Amino acid sequence: MKRSYFFGLWLVVLAFFTGCTGGPTAPLAPVVYHQFDSRTKVENIIPLEIKNGAIILTNTGEKIFDEKGDITDAHYKNGALFYLLKMQDENIFILKKNKEVFKEFKANSVLQYYGQDSIIYAVRLAGNTSNFYDNIYQLKNNDLTLINKNVPLFGTTRPKSNFYIKSIYENSKIVDRKIYDIQTSRQIAVEVKNPKVIFGTPLKNYELVGTVPNKIFYVYAGSNGKTLFEVFDTETNQAYTLLDSDSKIQFYRYREHVVLKIFDDKSLKNESKMHVHTNSIESKYDGQAASLVYLNTLEKIDSIPMYFRPVLFHTGFPNLGGKYTKETYITLDTLLLNSRLEKKSTLF
Numbered sequence: 153m154k155r156s157y158f159f160g161l162w163l164v165v166l167a168f169f170t171g172c173t174g175g176p177t178a179p180l181a182p183v184v185y186h187q188f189d190s191r192t193k194v195e196n197i198i199p200l201e202i203k204n205g206a207i208i209l210t211n212t213g214e215k216i217f218d219e220k221g222d223i224t225d226a227h228y229k230n231g232a233l234f235y236l237l238k239m240q241d242e243n244i245f246i247l248k249k250n251k252e253v254f255k256e257f258k259a260n261s262v263l264q265y266y267g268q269d270s271i272i273y274a275v276r277l278a279g280n281t282s283n284f285y286d287n288i289y290q291l292k293n294n295d296l297t298l299i300n301k302n303v304p305l306f307g308t309t310r311p312k313s314n315f316y317i318k319s320i321y322e323n324s325k326i327v328d329r330k331i332y333d334i335q336t337s338r339q340i341a342v343e344v345k346n347p348k349v350i351f352g353t354p355l356k357n358y359e360l361v362g363t364v365p366n367k368i369f370y371v372y373a374g375s376n377g378k379t380l381f382e383v384f385d386t387e388t389n390q391a392y393t394l395l396d397s398d399s400k401i402q403f404y405r406y407r408e409h410v411v412l413k414i415f416d417d418k419s420l421k422n423e424s425k426m427h428v429h430t431n432s433i434e435s436k437y438d439g440q441a442a443s444l445v446y447l448n449t450l451e452k453i454d455s456i457p458m459y460f461r462p463v464l465f466h467t468g469f470p471n472l473g474g475k476y477t478k479e480t481y482i483t484l485d486t487l488l489l490n491s492r493l494e495k496k497s498t499l500f
Contacts, residue, residue: 178349181375186383186392188443191451198228199406199459207235210459218251225264227271230294234271236262243278247296255296261285263305265334266408267292267314268365268387272334274305283307288334299335311498312408313363315340319496326495329360331368333386340368342384345391348373358382359493362403362500364410364448371490379486383450392450397487402435403463403499404456409448410463410500411456415483416441423483429466433482463499467492 199210205222206215216223218237224245226235234254237246245262247255258278263285265272270292274285288300309317314335320328331340347354358372366387374380378396385392394412395401400420402413417440425433444453465481465488481488489499 178352178375180377181346183346183374183376183378183380183393183396185396186394186450188445189451191446191449191453193453193455194409194411194446194457195448197406197409197457197459199457200226200228202226207233218248220246224262229271229291232294234291236264236273245275247273247291249294255289263310265310265314265316266312266365267335272299272314274303274334276306290335300337303334303337305334309496309498311363311500313365313367315363315368317360317498329495331360331363340384340386342368342370343391344370344372344380345382345393346375346380348375348377359490360495360498361489361493362410362498364408364500367447367450369447371486371493373490379490381486381489383447394445394450395486397485400437400483400485402437402483404460405463405500406457406460409446409460411453411460412445412447413456414443414445416443420483422481422485422488424479424481426479427477428480429468429478430480431464433462433464433480435462435482437483465489465492465499467494 201208201210202223202225206217207223207226208215221237221239223235224238226233232249234247234249237248239246243258243260245257245259246253257275259275260278261276263274270290273289275287277286280286283304283306284302285305286301287298288303290297290299305316314333316332316334318330319326320330333340344356344358347356355373358370361369361371366385368384371379371381380393381395382391382393395414398418400415404411415437420437423435444456446453462482465484468476468478471477
């Protein structure tokens, strides 16, 4: 009698995990993958970096200084160089266009975000010690416009896009994250497109991978039994499934621009460096055939610009000694991302 009971219990458990018809897991369902359009290259970008309060043009090495203070951020838009200058007076920031004063902010903090074809400045006015940033400005087509007010940005995660991410805590641990559009303060309700179904309930949980302007990327357990990589477009409120855990991938980034590399050979292995979190790894797959997708537009491109850098995934795992083993990945898959991403961080 006891043997029959345990045999029956084993059949129930087996049905649960295999997804057999009649079990709690729904039969595997097909997934439609997005078909990428083609373009020749990433949009025209003049690359630069900020170092020691100055602008360094990547292609020429030219340095641009401002004697009035330290440059904290800069961007080329419509042929003009815009940069944000922090004056020696702690409560003055100046936005300059081609070294001429464009806008002065009497503020104790100015944060810079990136929208689609625009730059967004969040300004916390001098004397404001609250969590709220008083004024949100959008720089577009060389015009600066006030687009939002009183946005609670203090303590949030700030990716290089038009979103901010608020962590939800329980017992000092992050249990969830909410995504908001800084331009409207609207919470973004991401709906996964092909969720796995158990006991008739779709599993809508996902792990946030990163953002670019107006697009949110994430991974989750899909209805076809694979881990899916998907994008939610906040302009169209549509989700597009891009690939699954069969593919090996790499990410490359320059500021708010991200390129996805999808290797043709699905037998490749994940690549990592053990026992360290590093910002430099060479891939042995550099010569492998692959598709390149510019994630900002979801279009295929011919090559990755030289000023883009690999996005490395710093992760790790508990070892047998009860300690933590660090690991840094350059080549990975969606299954690894779904199991190792921590809610406090994103890749881009």
